[in-house]
Amino acid sequence: MACFPGWVCDAVAGRSRRPKDRNEQDGTRMRSSFWSFAATLTLLGGTLAASWLSDERRPDVLAYPLASIPKKLGAWVGADAPALDEGVLRVLLPTSYVDRDYRRDSEKISVFISYYAQQRAGESMHSPKNCLPGSGWEIWDYGTAQVPVERGKVTINKYSIQNNGNRLVVLYWYQSRQRILASEYLGKVLLMRDSLVSGNTAGSLVKLTVLDRPESLASAVNFASKIIPEVQRCLGH
Known part of the structure; x- marks a missing residue:
């Protein structure tokens, strides 16, 4: 038997293995592509089915109008802001909304709730994180805040914004009969599930705006714990 240097044997062995390795890689790619395609079809089919079901369901009705939220919450006293103009309403398209300023001594919290x-599955409410930059506000920091409620704590969004030297903090969350969410993405997934399971896709966006001060943020979180049950009362349990 002829003997070849080790590097020759390795080279020959490598050449003989390459087709097998390439075939294995091609097979892996094909399997990965298949499952990606299947997942895409499943998601698309679910979205189309959810949209069809949403069209077949009747819109939900508030248990109580948003205007029934008290204008006095603890030491906070509220007053309605001027009505939104038609151009803004055509963009937001809410079924109902409340726009108020609540004051306590020298503190003020601007409250906006749209219901x-x-x-429809695949659509969502207008997220403040997208609307604020479009209104000229720069988001320079963001995170979450924990709000104490009757059965523990809920997580909401906290955005710090600025415009021409003015700094504000915006707290907002998505609230429905079933849940309170901070994440828009999780909200879209659950919206699709609700469309398929119960057909109930009603929900609200709650937004609180205060000056960017430590004491104002603490007041806003405390105020959130007061208004969450009031919104829930309007939505129904």
Whole structure:
């Protein structure tokens, strides 16, 4: 038997293995592509089915109007802001909304709540994180805040914004009969599930705006714990 240097044997062995390795890689790619394609089809099919079901369902009705939220919450006293103009309403398209300023001594919290009786899968409410930059506000910091409620704590969004030297903090969350969420992405997934399971896609966006001060943020979190049950009362349990 002829003997070859080790590097020759390795080279020959390598050449004989390459087709097998390439075939294995091609097979792996094909399997990965298949499952990705299948997952995409499943998601698309679910979205189309959810949209069809949403069209077939009747819009939900508030248990109590948003205007019934008390204008006095603890030491906070509220007053309605001027009505939104038609251009803004055409963009937001809420079924109902409340826009108020609550004051306590020298502190002020601007409260905006928009309610949607029916949402379609694949669509969502206008997120403040997208609307604020479009209104000229720069988001320079963001995170979450924990709000104490009757059964523990809920997580909400906390955005720090600025415009021409003015700094504000915006707290907002998505609230429905079933849940309170901070994440828009999780909200979209659950919206699709609700469309398929119960057909109830009603929900609201709650937004609180205060000056960017430590004491104002603490007041806003405390105020959130007061208004969350009031919004829930309007939505129904």
